[in-house]
Amino acid sequence: MRKTFAFTYILMVIAQMILSNYFHFTPLAMLTILPALVLCIPTKVDTFWAMVIAFATGLAVDLFAEGTLGINALSLVPVAFLRKTLIGTIFGVEPFEQKENLSIKKYGFARMSFAIIIVTALFLAIYILADCAGTRPLWFLGTKLGLSLLVSYFVSIILVNLLSYDDRR
Amino acid sequence: MPKERPVVSKIINLAIFILLEIASLLMLSNNSQLQKLWFARISHGFMAKTWGTTQAVSNYFSLKKQNDDLALDNERLREIVRGYELAAIKADSSMRPVLGNDGFRYIPATIIKSGTSSQHNYLILDKGSEDGVVENSGIISSKGVIGIVDAVSKHYSYAISFLNKELNISARLDTSGAVGPLAWDGISTNGAVLKEIPLQFKYSPGDTVYTSGYSAIFPPDIPLGIAGEAKVINGATNEISVKLFQDHSALKYVTIIENTRISEIAEIENREKEVKK
Numbered sequence: 001m002r003k004t005f006a007f008t009y010i011l012m013v014i015a016q017m018i019l020s021n022y023f024h025f026t027p028l029a030m031l032t033i034l035p036a037l038v039l040c041i042p043t044k045v046d047t048f049w050a051m052v053i054a055f056a057t058g059l060a061v062d063l064f065a066e067g068t069l070g071i072n073a074l075s076l077v078p079v080a081f082l083r084k085t086l087i088g089t090i091f092g093v094e095p096f097e098q099k100e101n102l103s104i105k106k107y108g109f110a111r112m113s114f115a116i117i118i119v120t121a122l123f124l125a126i127y128i129l130a131d132c133a134g135t136r137p138l139w140f141l142g143t144k145l146g147l148s149l150l151v152s153y154f155v156s157i158i159l160v161n162l163l164s165y166d167d168r169r
Numbered sequence: 170m171p172k173e174r175p176v177v178s179k180i181i182n183l184a185i186f187i188l189l190e191i192a193s194l195l196m197l198s199n200n201s202q203l204q205k206l207w208f209a210r211i212s213h214g215f216m217a218k219t220w221g222t223t224q225a226v227s228n229y230f231s232l233k234k235q236n237d238d239l240a241l242d243n244e245r246l247r248e249i250v251r252g253y254e255l256a257a258i259k260a261d262s263s264m265r266p267v268l269g270n271d272g273f274r275y276i277p278a279t280i281i282k283s284g285t286s287s288q289h290n291y292l293i294l295d296k297g298s299e300d301g302v303v304e305n306s307g308i309i310s311s312k313g314v315i316g317i318v319d320a321v322s323k324h325y326s327y328a329i330s331f332l333n334k335e336l337n338i339s340a341r342l343d344t345s346g347a348v349g350p351l352a353w354d355g356i357s358t359n360g361a362v363l364k365e366i367p368l369q370f371k372y373s374p375g376d377t378v379y380t381s382g383y384s385a386i387f388p389p390d391i392p393l394g395i396a397g398e399a400k401v402i403n404g405a406t407n408e409i410s411v412k413l414f415q416d417h418s419a420l421k422y423v424t425i426i427e428n429t430r431i432s433e434i435a436e437i438e439n440r441e442k443e444v445k446k
Contacts, residue, residue, distance in 0.1 A: 047182045051254065055189045062196075070196030077193065081186045130197060133207035 005042060008162060010039050013057055020065030027083060028140075031146040032127070034061065034072065036156035038079045041103055043095045047084055054080035056129075066132070075126040081120045088108040113157060115160045119157070120152050121145070205368065273388050276300060276425040278308075283330065285358050285418050290330040292316055296425060297324040307386040309425040312415035314338055314395045315423050317386060326425070331418050332358065340393055341381040342409075345370040348381045351411065358418040361394060366407040372399055378411050385434050387426065 016033055023031045038054050045053070058073030086093055091107050094100070102114045128144050198205040280301075282293040298303050298321045308315040308328055317336065320327040329336050332353050340351035340363055347370035354360040363378060376396040382389025394413040402408045428434075 017359075048185055051185055051189055055193070060191070064196060068197055069200040070193040071204075074190060074193035074197060077189045081182070115171070130204065133201075133203045135203065135207075136211065 006038075009037060012159060012162075016061055017065045020061060020162060026147075028144050029151055030124075030127075031148070031155060031157050032120065032123060032146070032152045034058070034076050035079045035123040035152075036160055039083060039115060039119045040160060041080075041083070042099070042101050043084075043087065044099045047081060050080040050083055051077050071127060071130055074130055075123045077137075078126060078128065079123050082122070083119070086115060086118060090118075102160070104157075109157075112160060113153070116156050117149065117153055120156060121149055124148050124152070127155060138154050147151050171210070189412065203418070248353050255280075262312060272430040274300060274427045274429055274430060275429070276306075278302075278326070278423050278425050279309075280396075280423060281325075281419055283332075283420065285332055288334050288355055290332040292330050293326040294318075294326040294328060294423065294425065295324070297322050297326055299323050302326050302425055303427055305386060305431070306428075308413055308423050309387065309426055310389060313413055314380065314387060315415065315417070315420065318425065320446065330417065331361075338382040338387065338393075339381040339412075341379050341389075342370070342372060342396065343377040343379060345376075347372070347373060348383060349406075351378065354410065359394075359413040359416040361411040361413055363396065363409040363411050364406070366399075367405060368401065368405065368411060370407075372396070372407060372409065374398060385428050385431050388428075 007133050012033060016037075019031050019033070034057060036052075037057070038050065054076040055073050058076040059069075061072045062069045084096075087102070089111075090111055091102065092149075095107075097101060102112065102115070107156060107159065124145050128141055128148070132141060181266065198208045230326040276296055278294040278296040280292055281295050284290045292308070292315070294302075294308070302318060302321050303316055304321055306326075308316040308318065314331055316328040316333070318326045318328045331338070334353060334355055337352045339348060339351035339413065341348045342363070347365050347366045349365040351361050351363050354362050358374040374397055378393045378396055380387045380389055380391040380393060392414060396410055397410040399407045399409040
């Protein structure tokens with residue numbers, strides 16, 4: 001299972017690089033699946049390693065995609081840091097006790113959606129603030145956050161199903 | 170929920186989180202001028218706010234010391250002012266009498282003793298015959314008439330205060346020009362009565378009262394006070410209350426006035442008397 005997850009994870013990171021390079025339809029929206037990826041790291045991986053993975057993932061996307069070096073890492077590490085607390089709050093103790101991965105099938109569409117929205121919003125808030133660096137008005141930041149959250153959520157919820165492929169089998 | 174983790178693990182996680190975030194921030198600021206400026210602005214703003222708050226708190230707790238310092242400064246300044254005042258008095262003492270072109274000579278003086286509590290008040294001035302003071306000289310201040318020199322010693326003068334029921338000064342009403350004797354009302358230190366003003370002279374409260382210049386002791390047109398209410402005396406004259414400009418209870422520095430032509434005036438008067446005889 002771990003190998004399957006790791007392989008899928010890497011594929012998703014590559015997909016994110018491609019999206020970051022080619023998904024430029026409007027400056028008011030960006031597409032990211034990285035927060036959902038970090039959220040779906042197996043629960044048996046503790047916070048320390050989750051942060052290291054998130055940092056490495058962020059750096060890799062920064063290096064191979066258009067963007068400023070450090071900005072994805074900066075935004076993704078807090079998601080990894082708060083991941084366990086968030087899972088515990090939304091899904092309870094079950095994922096930790098049974099060492100299960102998060103999936104829509106087990107935990108329901110609503111709870112998964114809620115978790116994805118929270119982590120994506122956290123990531124986007126940091127990313128947009130750091131990216132705009134105080135040069136944009138508040139309405140722009142708000143609009144970009146809202147649109148990006150909408151787009152990223154829809155793509156992420158589909159990809160979460162791919163990451164929980166083994167469980168479905 | 171995750172199992173209860175030791176506190177050390179939480180601290181390590183927090184430390185790693187901070188470390189990774191700092192590393193990210195450093196990379197971000199080193200690779201983008203925009204972000205570098207943004208971080209600098211945030212950093213400066215934070216520092217300014219922190220130091221500003223710290224300074225405000227520090228200032229609040231140092232208020233007592235600042236008040237004490239200000240009190241010391243005030244005392245030091247008062248000392249300096251007192252020094253200047255003493256120097257001015259000394260300078261006045263050495264001043265030669267000033268002779269005006271109106272026939273009056275002016276001698277600055279300081280009251281060294283005075284009274285206001287009886288009906289026959291007097292003054293003692295620090296100038297005497299050696300300073301050129303003669304009897305029957307007038308005494309004025311910047312706000313009016315103070316009295317008349319009655320006796321002179323070598324270094325001091327004894328004067329009848331205006332606050333003396335026996336002293337009258339010739340005074341004039343500004344609008345009508347009516348002249349009458351002005352005397353202390355015997356009650357307050359800035360109250361007087363202008364007597365014997367004929368009824369035909371128009372009068373209105375608020376008129377200024379001046380010296381008339383008829384007495385040969387005081388020059389004319391020294392402002393004395395403001396006329397108040399009037400009352401008719403014996404159906405023949407008005408008696409007008411006057412509020413003096415000079416409050417005699419707060420008096421220190423005065424000027425002695427000597428009419429240098431008073432002997433000439435007296436000589437004419439005597440000659441006229443002899444002719445009448």
